[in-house]
Amino acid sequence: MPKSSQEKNYAELKDELDSVMLQLQSETTDVDAALKLYQRGLELVQKIEEYLKTAENTVKELKAKFEQDLK
Amino acid sequence: MVRRKDLTMLDNSTAIELGVSEFVLILNQTLNIAFPEVTIVGELANFRVSKNRWVYFDLKDEEATVRFFGTVYNLPGPLEDGMLLKVRGQPRLHNVYGFSVNVASIQPAGEGSIRKAADLLRIQLAKEGLFDEARKRSIDYPPKRIALVTSKQSAAYADFIKILQARWRGLDISLIDVQVQGDIASSQIVAAIEQFNAESDLADVLVLIRGGGSAEDLAAFSTEQVTRAVAASRIPTLVAIGHEIDLSLAEMASDQRASTPSNAAELLVPDRKDVVRELHSIRASLSYLGSQQISLARNQLAGQLDALSQVTEHLITQQKTSIDTYLQLLNALNPLSILRRGYGIIRHNGAIIKSNNLKAGDMIEAELASFVLSASVVKTNSRKRIHHA
Numbered sequence: 001m002p003k004s005s006q007e008k009n010y011a012e013l014k015d016e017l018d019s020v021m022l023q024l025q026s027e028t029t030d031v032d033a034a035l036k037l038y039q040r041g042l043e044l045v046q047k048i049e050e051y052l053k054t055a056e057n058t059v060k061e062l063k064a065k066f067e068q069d070l071k
Numbered sequence: 072m073v074r075r076k077d078l079t080m081l082d083n084s085t086a087i088e089l090g091v092s093e094f095v096l097i098l099n100q101t102l103n104i105a106f107p108e109v110t111i112v113g114e115l116a117n118f119r120v121s122k123n124r125w126v127y128f129d130l131k132d133e134e135a136t137v138r139f140f141g142t143v144y145n146l147p148g149p150l151e152d153g154m155l156l157k158v159r160g161q162p163r164l165h166n167v168y169g170f171s172v173n174v175a176s177i178q179p180a181g182e183g184s185i186r187k188a189a190d191l192l193r194i195q196l197a198k199e200g201l202f203d204e205a206r207k208r209s210i211d212y213p214p215k216r217i218a219l220v221t222s223k224q225s226a227a228y229a230d231f232i233k234i235l236q237a238r239w240r241g242l243d244i245s246l247i248d249v250q251v252q253g254d255i256a257s258s259q260i261v262a263a264i265e266q267f268n269a270e271s272d273l274a275d276v277l278v279l280i281r282g283g284g285s286a287e288d289l290a291a292f293s294t295e296q297v298t299r300a301v302a303a304s305r306i307p308t309l310v311a312i313g314h315e316i317d318l319s320l321a322e323m324a325s326d327q328r329a330s331t332p333s334n335a336a337e338l339l340v341p342d343r344k345d346v347v348r349e350l351h352s353i354r355a356s357l358s359y360l361g362s363q364q365i366s367l368a369r370n371q372l373a374g375q376l377d378a379l380s381q382v383t384e385h386l387i388t389q390q391k392t393s394i395d396t397y398l399q400l401l402n403a404l405n406p407l408s409i410l411r412r413g414y415g416i417i418r419h420n421g422a423i424i425k426s427n428n429l430k431a432g433d434m435i436e437a438e439l440a441s442f443v444l445s446a447s448v449v450k451t452n453s454r455k456r457i458h459h460a
Contacts, residue, residue, distance in 0.1 A: 021404075024404040025404065030425070031423060038401065038406065045394055045398050045401065048390075048394050056384065056387050059384055063379075067373065
């Protein structure tokens with residue numbers, strides 16, 4: 001899976017989402033921060049879903065390619 | 072008297088008076104003109120060898136005996152009194168020892184005598200170990216360079232070459248053309264074997280062949296000289312003399328014997344057609360085995376690929392499920408969904424009010440689910456805790 005220097009890998013995205021969830025559940029987080037965290041959380045979920053979708057497609061492509069080569 | 076004198080005169084005119092040495096000289100000159108060479112056949116008698124070098128014997132028949140003198144180098148092999156011999160030589164009167172025939176060559180004559188001579192020689196050479204199995208070397212198969220000793224005019228040569236070339240290609244064949252029967256056959260064959268063995272780059276095999284013939288025709292291949300030359304050859308030897316039933320001493324001394332010259336060619340090289348057929352069959356089974364192995368490996372690999380994909384897809388699915396859970400949790404924590412339940416966010420100068428630092432007249436904004444209202448503070452009271460009964 002291609003990964004540029006700015007782009008986070010799956011584990012890093014997941015770590016950040018965990019951290020967002022933790023902060024959101026904290027009593028000291030005020031509403032404005034919570035909104036920002038919420039928005040960031042949604043972004044992370046979307047990124048992770050894209051990541052997983054791409055991973056799924058890559059698995060399918062690779063499998064098809066190797067099945068073709070084996071014939 | 073006159074008659075007597077006349078007679079004497081007559082005698083003097085016809086009879087030659089000579090000294091002994093003169094007589095010997097003239098007689099030998101006369102013999103040399105009359106019989107430069109003579110071949111005499113007779114039964115061997117009084118055979119003896121002196122000082123391992125000089126040979127004395129007689130040849131006789133029912134009525135006469137002739138003395139012979141020669142060297143051990145003239146002998147075709149061991150001899151025994153009673154054998155029939157054919158001896159070539161020059162008649163001579165010796166100064167001291169009298170008349171004899173000086174031997175040029177000796178050959179056993181007649182089937183019985185030839186066999187007898189061969190038997191005696193075979194026993195002697197066997198004792199020396201010339202025919203031992205342990206001495207036999209293997210011959211390169213197929214050889215590249217063949218040293219051939221035979222008569223170029225013979226059917227044996229033609230058969231050998233024809234079969235060799237029909238079976239195999241690219242052979243380097245050198246021939247030394249020799250006589251394969253008669254007095255000089257032995258010495259020519261020995262010289263040919265020695266010549267091939269003197270080459271700096273030795274041939275892979277030395278082939279000595281001759282077609283069928285009478286025992287006398289084949290005699291050269293059972294002489295001591297030829298048999299020893301074959302045994303001494305540095306080049307491995309293949310010898311085929313006569314037909315299947317003939318077994319010469321040269322064949323016994325060779326590294327490999329062939330029954331006929333044609334058989335020699337068959338032993339020397341494989342038949343290309345057989346080799347090509349065998350290669351085809353090997354190729355077919357190789358390709359069958361190969362494709363079987365490949366298809367087996369391919370099936371295994373396909374199975375592994377399926378398993379690999381399944382594991383990876385399962386992992387991704389798990390992750391997606393866990394992300395769905397995150398999303399639900401995230402939505403539950405969305406502050407806006409709290410506003411929809413009737414809560415409001417109060418701000419003063421854009422900052423959220425968390426403690427009572429407002430006074431009457433301050434302007435505040437209240438953010439609700441679907442609208443924001445601006446208001447002015449009338450009064451602030453500390454919150455009284457509501458105690459539930």
